[in-house]
Amino acid sequence: MTGDKVVLVMVGLPARGKTHIARRLARYLSFFHAVKVEVFNVGEYRRKFCGNFVPAEFFNHDDERSVALRRQCSAAAMEDMKRYIGEEGDARVAIFDATNTTRTRRSWVIRQLKELRIKVIFIEVMCEDEKLIDENIRAVKLNLPDYAGMDPEQAVEDFKRRIKQYEKVYESIDVVVERNLSWMKIVDCRRFTINNIRGFLPGRIVQFLMNLHTTPQDIYMSRHGQSEYNLLGKIGGDSGLTPDGEEFARQLADFAETKIMRNADGQPVAARLWTSSLKRTIDTAQFIPHPVIKVAWENDDVQGELQDWIQMRQKQWTNLDELYAGVCDGMTYKEIEADYPDEFARRQADKLAYRYPRGESYLDMMHRLEPMIHEIERIREPVMIIGHQGVLRVIYAFYMGLPREQAPYVSIPLNTVVKLSPHTYGCSEERSNLMPNFSSRPDGQKEPPPFGSQSQSFDFMEPPSH
């Protein structure tokens, strides 16, 4: 029974953000929906078969030899994909990441997958805004192995010639002729047409893609300053900050003002400020100013004409509240171990799925954090999230490409701002300890060894090994 399997087929000229969309979507499906998904990027097969650098002329659709070679790369990727989605029982989603810009090509894809009786959904990515294309070439394509060691301007020129070759034969998905296919068109990440796509998982995919954009965006996150409960080693509750915690709040305001709310030129930048609904995060945000900044958001959600000025918007989300420990709320880990030894052992055995009596599990929390990820993807501005250890672990693990099982063990120390910069091929990270002299940390949590060092980056550039 393959009825629930889906093959997503990317369509579009180069530098439209297809790979970015494919990879981010794959990450989202596997982390939040525990869906097995793989991306088959034809470009990686080309690099494997033909070497890293091939000139733009290689993409000339009149040159028979290179057309044949490129066909061969597609065919190899297709064969691997068919094996994966058809034969691996738990495989749910495959993404065929290539240009597929002609109708003939798309018919070929359908014929290939017909015998497997798997749902095929085309995702066409288009840009009406030339600026976006240029940005995408510079941000992503220049880092490809294709252009290693080449002069950037020369590389941009080469890449634009490559695009021109594709433009000659490009046929956008036709609303009439291809009306019986299932497809989604994404124009400038702001207009979407969805044709004949139904079902639960496809619905989640469409919803996620409607929030996605390709503009680079930084995510800053920090736990609240030290709380009274931290000091007593108690978990949960809704206590206020200690003097140390308040000191951190002041340091954080300074950090936000100088590092987040200004760009490299010192110009004010609109940003978002999110806290949970608990006192200790709201108090940690108290000194961060909310200036009114003039902005012109072309693509924002408010009607264009209404919006001229924007504030550093502060928002409290119950979704960001700490994992609720139910009957254990307000206890120390020692007390839990003594009073509920069974619970304690159960939690040790499976920290991800363990649900506190009348409380939550990490999986429950992930469920309420999923909409937050949609929200982070949706906004264009940098965002500062003042949260709690548990929730930040999940957000961190999602962006840093960790398997969901590792999420409950991520180290998110107090007094530290973690800056995440997700990009097409992974995410880079920078940690700033704002109170290096702070030492007393009897908050009852045994700190696991941190993943990596102070500043690291996660990269899943390698083509999957098929």
Added chain:
Amino acid sequence: MTGDKVVLVMVGLPARGKTHIARRLARYLSFFHAVKVEVFNVGEYRRKFCGNFVPAEFFNHDDERSVALRRQCSAAAMEDMKRYIGEEGDARVAIFDATNTTRTRRSWVIRQLKELRIKVIFIEVMCEDEKLIDENIRAVKLNLPDYAGMDPEQAVEDFKRRIKQYEKVYESIDVVVERNLSWMKIVDCRRFTINNIRGFLPGRIVQFLMNLHTTPQDIYMSRHGQSEYNLLGKIGGDSGLTPDGEEFARQLADFAETKIMRNADGQPVAARLWTSSLKRTIDTAQFIPHPVIKVAWENDDVQGELQDWIQMRQKQWTNLDELYAGVCDGMTYKEIEADYPDEFARRQADKLAYRYPRGESYLDMMHRLEPMIHEIERIREPVMIIGHQGVLRVIYAFYMGLPREQAPYVSIPLNTVVKLSPHTYGCSEERSNLMPNFSSRPDGQKEPPPFGSQSQSFDFMEPPSH
């Protein structure tokens, strides 16, 4: 702070299904998302001001007097809507249900709402398929007070003349000129264009609308036959059927074959068969045949060319599993009362929110039933759901327009098929007791007084009292 409020503005010619979509959406948002929502239907204001029957000429856009009168109706609806969404603190969504078919009209709506700084999303409903329009006129419009007591054919003619008046001035939302607005176009409930819509609640709205269709569809539901645990008065577990339960399974198969899988002419009809993942529902479905029926689904999710034959498709959903009672699973209510008196009292006090230790609450269960509602809305065929008391209560309460707080008290007796036929203005219900002589029912549940009689219908036709 009104940032999270949304006004949805319907756009489209008469008989496109605007009101159906508006009402079903409102029901979904209030029941599953606890969002306060109201529909402002300008047609209802017209009927209030001008009486039930006005001839098609009333809708002539050249007749100054009737244009002025219709303006007055819109203005009154708009004023009420502004008061509701602007002043009622917990109001989240308002739906302005009118034709709004000209650009001038849509600008007026935006100007009206500008001062409130509320997000406005237009929802345009279009039909390329004339058949759908005809069906909609006959199914919905002939039941309007406008046509009470009139000859149906004459009424259809009148309604078509009314549509013609609107067609003269109709301007569909323009992809270029109106590109800065937020809008969604729905064509034949199969192609959707979404422009500039972002955010969590708008995303859920778009997803729900993408599953909705206007084809009438029946939902049959039944609890599993009597299980061994029922007989012992125990809750939960995964026991098999008693001999009585098996007898019900045979009766149900007969019912399905004669009443669900054949239309009024005795022709075979494709249908869906859903059970939970628990033994007692799967066993209850065991005698229902799965014939292969030739169908041509124009709008189904499988690629058109692949699909010729369809089976009465049986699917097992964990989403349909009974409310999980955690540590109380397998106990009788008496035992729970004796062993966990606090729990028992807490459950009595708030049955909707009460969560069993390491188990679920009704709210938890509603959360996993939400995707099932999307799924029911999505499919076009009749569906037979063999489930459990708790899950069926929620589905029933949703379709019958009950407040979520009443869901845990709905009566869903054993051995009974409940047929729900939702329509634009409510839902009608028909109950068939397949084992009228079955009496022993010591399943430990105190049966609450049932809502209404054996066969009833729920109707929310009345205009809201503003």
